[in-house]
Amino acid sequence: MSSQLEHALKQLKTSGVRMTPQRHAILSFMLKTHTHPSVDDIFKALGDQFPNMSVATIYNNLKVFLEAGLVRELTFGDGASRFDANVDEHYHAICDDCGKIVDFHSPPLYQIEEIASEKTGFIVKHHRMEVHGTCQQCSEA
């Protein structure tokens, strides 16, 4: 078991969250994948293990994980939310042709938070940034 999963399990236990087989499977899947899955992706991926699992259970659990800070929700314009268990500081590149989402790292844009704060009077807590374009495979095709 990955230490990341162990750590997440411990954290949930500390917060008084009960562990169920479904919850464990969803969490474990989220920590293992790097594909930014939608609820439906998770539903399909765990269908073999849990033929009777309800989508409501997936929504419920993602909400629990969100509140625990274990996952982030990503919303693009295309219908379904996507979820990302990589909560490290990072950004996303999105292919406007095939929809693929690729993580990348870069020095964080704290300066823009300061500029925003000066110009708008907001107390800025975080920012979101993503680049759009065409991925390597799509541009080669």
Add this chain to the structure above:
Amino acid sequence: MSSQLEHALKQLKTSGVRMTPQRHAILSFMLKTHTHPSVDDIFKALGDQFPNMSVATIYNNLKVFLEAGLVRELTFGDGASRFDANVDEHYHAICDDCGKIVDFHSPPLYQIEEIASEKTGFIVKHHRMEVHGTCQQCSEA
């Protein structure tokens, strides 16, 4: 009539888009407001003028305007898309308490597009950035 509206009308005419009273009203409203309205906001705002206007008409027209590059679509995690007729380079500050969206300007983040391109192999065409936090009114309350 604002020169912005004149220019938009001319552009649509050139693209062979017919002008209807509904289309004119939606376009004019979009250019006048700075509130980043949702479809429902537009529907309510124009309800007096057009008691029988269909939401489908609003969706249709926003799609036309999007394709003409006259508006941008903004999607946050909260259900409905919002639309912005300010297509100049600018960013948004979003209040996580009251949902208000405030425009602000800043030197564009082209460097992050380069970094993203190097790290991911994408051909980067544009980026999106927004800061989240608490607006002045909400933090004073």
Add this chain to the structure above:
DNA sequence: TTAGATGCAAATGATTTGCATTGTG
């Protein structure tokens, strides 16, 4: 005149909710 636009209602798809049942701690 005629292709494109509108209005309406039904369809779709994501997400939420209510509730009876089950299972964790």
Add this chain to the structure above:
DNA sequence: CACAATGCAAATCATTTGCATCTAA
């Protein structure tokens, strides 16, 4: 045992679609 979690179905909400009617050019 108590209360939280699950599964299921119905409800909700944004958006899309089909189609008959209308209208801008």
